[in-house]
Amino acid sequence: MSATPTPESLYLHTLARHISAPYVALPGARAAMLSGSAAEGISDRYSDIDMMLYYDELPPAEALQLARQHNRGSALLWTIGERETGSFIEAYAVNGVECQIVHTTLAVWEQSIASVLRDLDVETPLQKALEGILHGIPLYGSALIEQWQASVAAYPDALAQKMVEHYLRFTPIWFIQERLLGRDATLWRYQIFVESAHHLLAVLAGLNRVYFSSFQFKRTHAFAERLTLKPANFASRLEACFTQEPRPAICELTHLIADTVTLVEQHMPAADTSRIRARLTQQQAPWTLPPTAEQGDNLSD
Numbered sequence: 001m002s003a004t005p006t007p008e009s010l011y012l013h014t015l016a017r018h019i020s021a022p023y024v025a026l027p028g029a030r031a032a033m034l035s036g037s038a039a040e041g042i043s044d045r046y047s048d049i050d051m052m053l054y055y056d057e058l059p060p061a062e063a064l065q066l067a068r069q070h071n072r073g074s075a076l077l078w079t080i081g082e083r084e085t086g087s088f089i090e091a092y093a094v095n096g097v098e099c100q101i102v103h104t105t106l107a108v109w110e111q112s113i114a115s116v117l118r119d120l121d122v123e124t125p126l127q128k129a130l131e132g133i134l135h136g137i138p139l140y141g142s143a144l145i146e147q148w149q150a151s152v153a154a155y156p157d158a159l160a161q162k163m164v165e166h167y168l169r170f171t172p173i174w175f176i177q178e179r180l181l182g183r184d185a186t187l188w189r190y191q192i193f194v195e196s197a198h199h200l201l202a203v204l205a206g207l208n209r210v211y212f213s214s215f216q217f218k219r220t221h222a223f224a225e226r227l228t229l230k231p232a233n234f235a236s237r238l239e240a241c242f243t244q245e246p247r248p249a250i251c252e253l254t255h256l257i258a259d260t261v262t263l264v265e266q267h268m269p270a271a272d273t274s275r276i277r278a279r280l281t282q283q284q285a286p287w288t289l290p291p292t293a294e295q296g297d298n299l300s301d
Helices: 007-024 036-040 061-070 106-117 126-134 142-153 157-167 177-181 186-208 220-225 234-240 246-267 274-279
Strands: 029-035 049-055 078-080 087-094 097-105 137-140
Touching (some): 007 029, 036 049, 049 106, 106 126, 126 142, 157 186, 234 246, 246 274
Parallel strands (some): 049 097
Antiparallel strands (some): 078 087
16 A cells, blocks of 8 residues: 555455455355455545455355445345356445455466466456555455565566567557548547557566556556556657647657667567567658559559
8 A cells, every 4th residue: 555545445445355354254265365456555535445255165155245245235236256256346336436346266366377477478468457456455365465575576587578579569650650641530530549658558567577458447647657678758648649630649659659669679689679660760651653644544454
């Protein structure tokens, strides 16, 4: 939690401890952790509670229903996942606060960690969960959670390089800009901007050994502050790509990509930047309409 957590964060922390009590009392419960904005100390009055509960085996549905009733929770707002997989999420409200609770077995959770740290899965939203555990606050079973935190904190070099190489790919908007700007392609242009922004963030995350997922990504400036290696004024320049006029926005995005490629070459020379470096200097030229065609001649004659 930050040095000066918001009052909302302190309240959610207290509420989370209360909510976790009937769950950790269940047979097989091994740990409970608060994550998300409440754990980081930056919650506001729209924030929810993100809680992870870990078991040897998932409790029966009836036991979880009784725990929710004990917490005076609302009817279920939504669920994600199936019990049969060993992990699912349920959400309900307590005192107007949405509580998103992950129920998972130790086996499934430790396999999730391994999928990133050992198998080097660079596309999984589980990277968001690993980042969350680094800032998580143990509510129960602190020894087990601290063991996971130590494991996750040791960001593998192989994962860093795979993140950089996998995401160092960009639709060359600078190459096709005249084609884009001369047509009704606003949605495509913004699609390229969003994809490129996520790829830039992912490359820099790998370069700085920070977990990243584009899933529900927010707080761009706070994330950028955690990056030691990044282009100057990175967050402001990145967001400017979505507020400037199209041509200067494309120019800014191109400069950000070039600056990021330079950082990769300086700090991760083993990564192959040759393809993107070569493409950055390319511009699409229009083809020339032959004079005979301009005069309306039929080429088939």
